[in-house]
Amino acid sequence: MLHFILLISLYGCVSCDTTYQVKVEGNWDGRFQGRLSIPITETTNGWEVILTFSEPISKMDEWMGDVIATSTDNKVYTIVNKPHNGIMHAGDKLDIQMFVNYPGSVPPTGTAVFKNLGTDTFTPAPAPTDNDGTKYNLNEVLEKSILFYEAQRSGKLPDDNRVPWRGDSALNDQGQNGEDLTGGWYDAGDHIKFNFPMAYSVTALAWGLLEFKDAYNDAGELDHMYDSIKWPLDYLLKCHVAPNELYVQVGEGGKDHSYWGRPEDMTMDRPAYKIDESHPGSDMAAEQAAAFAASYLVFHTKNATYADELLSHAKQIFAFAEAHPGKYSDSVNAAAGFYRSNDETDEMCWGGAWMYLATKDPHYLEVAEKFYVPGAGWGQSWDEKNTGCMILLYKVTHKDIYKTDIEATFQDWMPGGSIPYTPGGLAYRLQWGSNRYAANMAQMAIMASMQGLHVDEYRNWAESQINFILGDSGRSYVVGFGTNPPTQPHHRGASCPMSPAPCGSFQMSENSPNPHILYGAVVGGPSENGQYTDRRTDYVHNEVACDYNAGFQSAVAGIKALYMRGEMPTA
Numbered sequence: 001m002l003h004f005i006l007l008i009s010l011y012g013c014v015s016c017d018t019t020y021q022v023k024v025e026g027n028w029d030g031r032f033q034g035r036l037s038i039p040i041t042e043t044t045n046g047w048e049v050i051l052t053f054s055e056p057i058s059k060m061d062e063w064m065g066d067v068i069a070t071s072t073d074n075k076v077y078t079i080v081n082k083p084h085n086g087i088m089h090a091g092d093k094l095d096i097q098m099f100v101n102y103p104g105s106v107p108p109t110g111t112a113v114f115k116n117l118g119t120d121t122f123t124p125a126p127a128p129t130d131n132d133g134t135k136y137n138l139n140e141v142l143e144k145s146i147l148f149y150e151a152q153r154s155g156k157l158p159d160d161n162r163v164p165w166r167g168d169s170a171l172n173d174q175g176q177n178g179e180d181l182t183g184g185w186y187d188a189g190d191h192i193k194f195n196f197p198m199a200y201s202v203t204a205l206a207w208g209l210l211e212f213k214d215a216y217n218d219a220g221e222l223d224h225m226y227d228s229i230k231w232p233l234d235y236l237l238k239c240h241v242a243p244n245e246l247y248v249q250v251g252e253g254g255k256d257h258s259y260w261g262r263p264e265d266m267t268m269d270r271p272a273y274k275i276d277e278s279h280p281g282s283d284m285a286a287e288q289a290a291a292f293a294a295s296y297l298v299f300h301t302k303n304a305t306y307a308d309e310l311l312s313h314a315k316q317i318f319a320f321a322e323a324h325p326g327k328y329s330d331s332v333n334a335a336a337g338f339y340r341s342n343d344e345t346d347e348m349c350w351g352g353a354w355m356y357l358a359t360k361d362p363h364y365l366e367v368a369e370k371f372y373v374p375g376a377g378w379g380q381s382w383d384e385k386n387t388g389c390m391i392l393l394y395k396v397t398h399k400d401i402y403k404t405d406i407e408a409t410f411q412d413w414m415p416g417g418s419i420p421y422t423p424g425g426l427a428y429r430l431q432w433g434s435n436r437y438a439a440n441m442a443q444m445a446i447m448a449s450m451q452g453l454h455v456d457e458y459r460n461w462a463e464s465q466i467n468f469i470l471g472d473s474g475r476s477y478v479v480g481f482g483t484n485p486p487t488q489p490h491h492r493g494a495s496c497p498m499s500p501a502p503c504g505s506f507q508m509s510e511n512s513p514n515p516h517i518l519y520g521a522v523v524g525g526p527s528e529n530g531q532y533t534d535r536r537t538d539y540v541h542n543e544v545a546c547d548y549n550a551g552f553q554s555a556v557a558g559i560k561a562l563y564m565r566g567e568m569p570t571a
Ligand SMILES: *[C@@H]1O[C@H](CO)[C@@H](O)[C@H](O)[C@H]1NC(C)=O
Pocket: 303, 304, 305, 306, 309
């Protein structure tokens, strides 16, 4: 019953209640020619026509769609669009011509119902009002960002899945010896599981949860947040198949990217790639150890058994990283074209620091300090963790070198430094995913401020960057949030109409909103000159990714927590 109600509420059924009659245009003995004319009143990205005859018929020929179901009494025919004619706009007309064979000489009447399979009316539960003094409702932002990660889930979805247009997918993901590698998050608008950015996203999110649990709790999102990061953690645990053997990717770029469709419908080969002693990847291994160690700290009050499991894997994986240095993308060619690692020293530093925080074993602090590269940080990202590491090392040691480097980093990033700003005020590091670099540094600025450094300055700057993304430039860069949000994020699943309507590259190039709102996803962002166009084809500015939301979400939690604690400077 629940399922039935859910389905009804999923369709934007403007024309659902209207029935259309088949008009008979010619009649011979036992065969008539008919026409069904349906005016289109809203954009469709796929459609279904349920045609019911008053008497059983023996045959129907039509050319507009495909008959996907026939009732056992031969009265009801379900027709779904073909790939080329699913997209229609208000003012268009769907004209279905048919030839129908029937018993007797008087044609049966035909009545049709039209369903738009391309308008999804799913809306998340309303978030509680935010009374902490923040400019935007950060409860809603946290709720929706977590929902974005839920939409990225691969594998067998649990019963409490909240994203109604998502289902089970990639259930055959497995290692080279048949190991179960189902689960995890799809990386971006595609369906590859890239563990390097996935693990980084988990570390960044876990850090935010660790420092700002009160914000998640106040937003009513704490349980969702634990579930959110447990999903990729469970997958990353599966990927650690032996002490010195770690799967790092499932899916192959060429095969994956030539497919535009729903993850639930994928049939391409999805090879799995691993690192081991003779194919090292200390960057990947140290990042995964960081994710597990930070998550150990998050989970040890929630479920000590699970936390201990994470930490014992973290110790093995970090030992593997120490003993077998090398860049994972040199060992795994399939990753090099997408997430090529620049070096492995920053992950050894960052991973070592997280291992020290989780274990208090001085060995890990020694490793972290040994791999630290002095100087201002480039930024913070899936590939670059020096900034994060200097903040962690300052937190632990209070040494001047880390403080000096943190200050030098933010001197570069704040107005007047070497990082340019867009006209709207976004600190602009790179073209590809500009919002994400600013949001990551907003998280870093808040974390540095938690160590007593330039408290007001860093917090105000972090808030300015997050507020830019939430709408300060007059538009929101978060899908399904705020004023004029992006409607065409470059995302396969969200761009597809409801099954069984076909999906394909025609859907990618269509200039109209995605049928499904990918709530909470931060899109790439503007160019240096501030230009941004909400087009699905523009993957540089309008793609989404797990790592784009990670620093962002943690910064949002931080800002909310600081308001709640009365520790946000008032301008
Ligand atoms: C705690 O974690 C363990 C190990 O993953 C799991 O088997 C158990 O069900 C969890 N307990 C609770 C209460 O969630």
